[in-house]
Amino acid sequence: xxxxxxxxxxxxxxxxxxGFRPFVHSLARRLGLAGRVHNDVDGVHIEVxxxxxxxxxxxxxxxxxxxxxxEIERVTVVSARPTGHNGFTIAAGLPSGPLRPLVRADGATxxxxxxxxxxxxxxxxxxxxxxxxxxxxxxxxxxxVPYDRPLTTMAGFGMCQACAAEYHDPGNRxxxxxxxxxxxxxxxxxxxxxxxxxxxxxxxxxxxxxLRAGRVVAVKGLGGFHLAVPxxxxxxxxxxxxxxxxxxxxxxxxxxxxxxxxxxxxxxxHAAELLTGRARPIVLLPRLPGAxxxxxxxxxxxxLGLMLPYTALHHLLLAELAEPxxxxxxxxxxxxxxxxxxxxxxxxxxxxxxxxxxxxxxHVRADDSVVxxxxxxxxxxxxxxxxxxxxxxxxxxxxxxxxxxxAELKSTFxxxxxxxxxxxxxIGTLENHETLRSFVESIDHFCGLFGIRPEVVAHDLHxxxxxxxxxxxxxxxxxxxxxxxxxxxxxxxxxxxxPGPVLGVALDGLGHGPDGxxxxxxxLRADLTSFERLGHLAQVPMPxxxxxxxxxxxxxxxxxxxxxxGLDVARRNPWADALRLAPGSPLTSSAARLxxxxxxxxxxxxxxxxxxxxxxxxxxxxxxxxxGTYEAGIxxxxxxxxxxxxxxxxxxxxxxxxxxxxxxAGRFHNGLADAVTRACDTLRxxxxxxxxxxxxxxxxxxxxxEATVARLRAAGFRVLKxxxxxxxxxxVSLGQAAVAAARDRA
Ligand SMILES: [Zn+2]
Ligand SMILES: [Zn+2]
Numbered sequence: 001x002x003x004x005x006x007x008x009x010x011x012x013x014x015x016x017x018x019g020f021r022p023f024v025h026s027l028a029r030r031l032g033l034a035g036r037v038h039n040d041v042d043g044v045h046i047e048v049x050x051x052x053x054x055x056x057x058x059x060x061x062x063x064x065x066x067x068x069x070x071e072i073e074r075v076t077v078v079s080a081r082p083t084g085h086n087g088f089t090i091a092a093g094l095p096s097g098p099l100r101p102l103v104r105a106d107g108a109t110x111x112x113x114x115x116x117x118x119x120x121x122x123x124x125x126x127x128x129x130x131x132x133x134x135x136x137x138x139x140x141x142x143x144x145v146p147y148d149r150p151l152t153t154m155a156g157f158g159m160c161q162a163c164a165a166e167y168h169d170p171g172n173r174x175x176x177x178x179x180x181x182x183x184x185x186x187x188x189x190x191x192x193x194x195x196x197x198x199x200x201x202x203x204x205x206x207x208x209x210x211l212r213a214g215r216v217v218a219v220k221g222l223g224g225f226h227l228a229v230p231x232x233x234x235x236x237x238x239x240x241x242x243x244x245x246x247x248x249x250x251x252x253x254x255x256x257x258x259x260x261x262x263x264x265x266x267x268x269x270h271a272a273e274l275l276t277g278r279a280r281p282i283v284l285l286p287r288l289p290g291a292x293x294x295x296x297x298x299x300x301x302x303x304l305g306l307m308l309p310y311t312a313l314h315h316l317l318l319a320e321l322a323e324p325x326x327x328x329x330x331x332x333x334x335x336x337x338x339x340x341x342x343x344x345x346x347x348x349x350x351x352x353x354x355x356x357x358x359x360x361x362x363h364v365r366a367d368d369s370v371v372x373x374x375x376x377x378x379x380x381x382x383x384x385x386x387x388x389x390x391x392x393x394x395x396x397x398x399x400x401x402x403x404x405x406x407a408e409l410k411s412t413f414x415x416x417x418x419x420x421x422x423x424x425x426x427i428g429t430l431e432n433h434e435t436l437r438s439f440v441e442s443i444d445h446f447c448g449l450f451g452i453r454p455e456v457v458a459h460d461l462h463x464x465x466x467x468x469x470x471x472x473x474x475x476x477x478x479x480x481x482x483x484x485x486x487x488x489x490x491x492x493x494x495x496x497x498x499p500g501p502v503l504g505v506a507l508d509g510l511g512h513g514p515d516g517x518x519x520x521x522x523x524l525r526a527d528l529t530s531f532e533r534l535g536h537l538a539q540v541p542m543p544x545x546x547x548x549x550x551x552x553x554x555x556x557x558x559x560x561x562x563x564x565x566g567l568d569v570a571r572r573n574p575w576a577d578a579l580r581l582a583p584g585s586p587l588t589s590s591a592a593r594l595x596x597x598x599x600x601x602x603x604x605x606x607x608x609x610x611x612x613x614x615x616x617x618x619x620x621x622x623x624x625x626x627x628g629t630y631e632a633g634i635x636x637x638x639x640x641x642x643x644x645x646x647x648x649x650x651x652x653x654x655x656x657x658x659x660x661x662x663x664x665a666g667r668f669h670n671g672l673a674d675a676v677t678r679a680c681d682t683l684r685x686x687x688x689x690x691x692x693x694x695x696x697x698x699x700x701x702x703x704x705x706e707a708t709v710a711r712l713r714a715a716g717f718r719v720l721k722x723x724x725x726x727x728x729x730x731x732v733s734l735g736q737a738a739v740a741a742a743r744d745r746a
Pocket of ligand 2: 159160161162163164181182183184185186
């Protein structure tokens with residue numbers, strides 16, 4: 001007689017909504033074992049019994065053969081007394097105990113589903129909402145935990161018999177796929193005109209007819225509404241730009257497949273992998289000369305943001321349209337994208353001519369993510385759909401749960417507990433009520449989803465940020481202010497699992513400095529608990545304060561003063577007015593303002609229409625092959641100071657001498673990279689530190705990042721740069737959380 005063995009197994013990690021229970025079920029059946037499996041708020045719980053050898057094989061295969069999308073973090077096995085019962089069942093989710101499950105990010109339609117979508121014999125042929133246990137909506141439809149259909153926005157769709165049979169069949173790839181549905185029982189697509197009246201006929205064919213006629217169509221996607229026009233249609237693209245009040249910020253383009261994408265951009269193997277991966281982000285890529293894209297789609301840039309279809313609806317739409325399509329956020333510039341039907345119909349009524357919508361509610365707004373291949377790797381520039389809310393593994397644990405409220409621009413927040421950091425999806429710039437509401441609601445939602453009650457609340461030192469004010473209103477938690485650029489460098493350290501100390505180079509826009517000036521070109525000695533300012537870009541006034549942010553030419557005036565031998569930028573603008581304002585204006589060491597000065601000097605951009613525009617356009621303007629450089633003076637007293645004005649003056653001299661502005665822009669990038677490297681070299685002698693962490697929004701600039709990394713490495717430095725979270729302010733919340741956790745451990 002064989003000995004019966006029974007164990008209770010608890011599996012933690014990403015194990016809900018990824019086909020884990022069906023996998024356990026079929027494994028147990030194959031091994032002839034009895035018992036049951038269910039989701040609980042902690043993960044997956046399994047009771048299994050049978051022959052000793054079978055149970056042992058079960059435990060081995062559980063981790064070895066787990067579904068591709070799962071990530072097992074911990075398996076706990078406890079022996080129990082055998083019951084002698086037969087059969088193995090999947091029980092319904094049982095909520096109990098503390099809430100700590102992991103909800104996955106939304107995933108692009110898988111190959112199996114695409115095959116069915118294209119198969120005329122399949123009952124889901126051409127069905128825009130096809131999904132399975134391996135793909136489809138997750139984070140954006142989850143209202144609460146445990147992850148089971150009643151707590152998703154699919155709760156209102158009762159399964160038909162055929163779908164229910166698949167859902168309950170352990171051998172089916174839709175077994176316990178919570179959003180599963182079909183044309184008989186699932187969401188339905190509709191096409192409405194601008195007034196909300198439903199248009200008859202096939203909604204996709206109807207939408208494509210409108211697109212071909214140059215109309216703007218709002219499309220309800222996974223995490224919100226998009227606005228679409230054909231990418232080659234200049235009149236439609238220009239109309240969309242005008243109606244959105246988005247004067248210059250580039251639009252993203254979706255192509256049907258890689259082959260179509262290759263007609264627009266340079267796509268190497270790495271880029272192809274990013275484009276076709278499960279997260280399906282927008283990938284910023286070099287545009288091919290003569291690519292058939294209308295001028296208004298992405299003006300003043302050599303690159304293009306491309307993405308491939310990530311829902312069946314997008315696949316069907318692109319297949320019918322048979323050409324690339326602009327797919328940009330469904331909002332008026334400055335507002336968050338619309339995701340609720342009524343709100344979208346109201347807010348987008350002046351922009352869209354028609355609405356391609358459906359009746360599956362979106363519970364959580366999630367913008368498209370943006371990534372950029374840089375310096376041989378990829379950097380996430382906007383982390384949202386496809387990535388959030390997946391936790392980032394932390395090398396060191398947070399002993400008490402932390403909420404980090406982030407900064408203001410491109411804000412995110414971060415919840416950290418144990419070794420997991422849940423960085424929220426990109427929420428947007430916290431400057432209006434709608435974005436603030438989204439921020440506050442998302443914090444509550446994350447706390448609920450992941451069962452985290454923050455005991456420490458980290459925030460920026462800027463008292464005026466809405467994120468800081470929100471932190472101040474939270475009661476019953478310990479508050480911790482983290483300096484903006486320390487948070488940037490800590491974010492880079494956490495991103496790389498490095499404890500520091502390092503030389504931190506934080507180049508960004510404006511951050512609140514403890515000395516009351518605006519920082520943004522900083523050399524720090526930093527680890528996760530503390531920092532010391534070792535140096536900075538020389539301070540200059542920002543003539544007129546925030547007006548200088550909107551009008552980069554004012555920074556040119558600040559840098560050059562009366563020394564402007566016949567420069568066009570001085571003729572184009574009220575130069576003397578700026579100089580009069582300068583003495584009473586706030587001082588800054590911001591690297592972004594230095595870029596602004598050069599951008600306006602070269603005639604690239606005198607006034608901006610979106611944050612960071614002059615910096616983005618100066619990079620795009622620069623000749624990447626330029627090898628020339630400018631030299632910035634570096635002085636070293638109490639603090640090291642890099643004379644940014646030397647770079648601006650050298651650029652002005654070249655301009656007066658008739659040099660090509662593209663070459664000058666290239667030399668400026670090289671000059672700044674040289675200055676950073678020489679500054680780090682000086683600081684290495686002073687501190688003995690040999691690793692450099694690069695952070696701040698300026699390092700979204702591939703030209704600057706690549707030039708700086710190459711020079712630092714050549715000088716013998718170990719270089720840390722961002723990978724998983726943005727170098728810009730979207731990464732600040734992770735840095736704040738890392739600092740709070742480190743201080744708790746100290
Ligand atoms: Zn699928
Ligand atoms: Zn059905």
